[in-house]
Amino acid sequence: TQLLEQSPQFLSIQEGENLTVYCNSSSVFSSLQWYRQEPGEGPVLLVTVVTGGEVKKLKRLTFQFGDARKDSSLHITAAQPGDTGLYLCAGEGQAGTALIFGKGTTLSVSS
Amino acid sequence: GAGVSQSPRYKVAKRGQDVALRCDPISGHVSLFWYQQALGQGPEFLTYFQNEAQLDKSGLPSDRFFAERPEGSVSTLKIQRTQQEDSAVYLCASSLAPQPQHFGDGTRLSIL
Numbered sequence: 001t002q003l004l005e006q007s008p009q010f011l012s013i014q015e016g017e018n019l020t021v022y023c024n025s026s027s028v029f030s031s032l033q034w035y036r037q038e039p040g041e042g043p044v045l046l047v048t049v050v051t052g053g054e055v056k057k058l059k060r061l062t063f064q065f066g067d068a069r070k071d072s073s074l075h076i077t078a079a080q081p082g083d084t085g086l087y088l089c090a091g092e093g094q095a096g097t098a099l100i101f102g103k104g105t106t107l108s109v110s111s
Numbered sequence: 112g113a114g115v116s117q118s119p120r121y122k123v124a125k126r127g128q129d130v131a132l133r134c135d136p137i138s139g140h141v142s143l144f145w146y147q148q149a150l151g152q153g154p155e156f157l158t159y160f161q162n163e164a165q166l167d168k169s170g171l172p173s174d175r176f177f178a179e180r181p182e183g184s185v186s187t188l189k190i191q192r193t194q195q196e197d198s199a200v201y202l203c204a205s206s207l208a209p210q211p212q213h214f215g216d217g218t219r220l221s222i223l
Contacts, residue, residue, distance in 0.1 A: 006153075031210065042115070042202055042214030043154070088153050097167060097209045098144060101153030 002027040004089055006102035013109055016078050021105045023089035024071040032072045033099065034063055035088040043088055079109045113137065115215035117203050123221045124193050132188045132218045136205030143186050144212060145178055146202040154202050160186060190220075198222045 005024045013019055023032065031050045035043035047056050049065035049072060056063045060083075062075040072089055086106050090099040116135040124130050136143050142161055146154035147170075156170040162183040171178070175193075180186040190197055200219050204212035 033211065035214075040216065042204075042216045044214070045211050048211060090153070092210060093156070097142070097159050098156035098170070099146075099154075099210075099212060101146075101155070104151070104153045106151070 002029070002091065002093060002100050004091055004100055004102035006087075006089055006105050008105060009103065011105060011107045013079055013107075015080055015109055015111045017109075019076050019079060019107070021074045021087055021089075021107075022071070023073065023102050025091065026070065027091075028069050029091035030069070031092050032065055032069070033090045034072070034074055035090060037086040037088060037104075076107075079107075081109050081111050083107060084109050115203055115205050115213055117201075117215035117218050119218060120216065121219050121221075123223065125223050126193060126195060128193055129189065129191045130193055130220065132190075132201050132220070134186045134188070134203030134205075134215060136184065136186070136203070137213055138184075140205035140207055140213075141183075142206045142209055142212075143180060144204040144206075145186070145188050146204065147172075148200040148202055148217070150199075157188070157201075193220075193222045195222050 033048045034046045037043040047063045052067045052069045054065045060077045086104045088104045090101045118133045145157040148154040158178045159167040160180040175191045177189045200217040202217045204214045206212045
């Protein structure tokens with residue numbers, strides 16, 4: 001069974017601080033996706049990483065895929081209150097169809 | 112609209128009742144997925160359609176859960192004889208290929 005472990009589960013920080021969220025697995029994934037979800041809404045795709053060692057940047061967000069394609073991280077620089085939300089990592093399952101999600105990291109950024 | 116539409120947004124039912132949740136995918140999207148999301152958790156896969164064919168239903172928790180997509184567009188997730196543990200947000204996602212998936216805002220189901 002493929003599992004994704006996310007840490008930390010909860011994160012509460014002040015505006016301007018940096019943070020990193022981790023997503024780890026013992027399984028290899030063909031790709032890994034990061035989503036952000038706000039209350040009452042569905043997950044919204046932030047980025048997809050495919051190649052081992054890949055780094056992608058989206059404004060203040062930096063995503064990295066591990067060399068072995070088993071883990072990923074999301075780093076946010078100078079967090080803002082608008083970054084508040086549930087961050088989810090998801091990997092393509094072995095069949096390459098359904099996504100396997102981590103339990104998520106709930107981020108709260110206060111001003 | 113251009114996104115995945117789910118209805119109803121909220122559903123309250125008494126234990127034992129049957130419920131039906133609807134998903135209108137993005138027009139032209141071949142793949143359709145249903146996920147169940149418990150409060151504060153990540154979504155968990157329920158079932159997957161490619162056009163009208165249900166290719167994977169391994170995530171359905173029991174035979175009380177049934178999904179269909181008869182014409183390859185709109186899909187319905189039906190839960191029979193609901194139980195309190197069925198309370199969750201049910202998310203639908205659609206895509207042209209399996210990835211990337213575009214999610215609707217979900218149906219929040221509460222079983223009393």
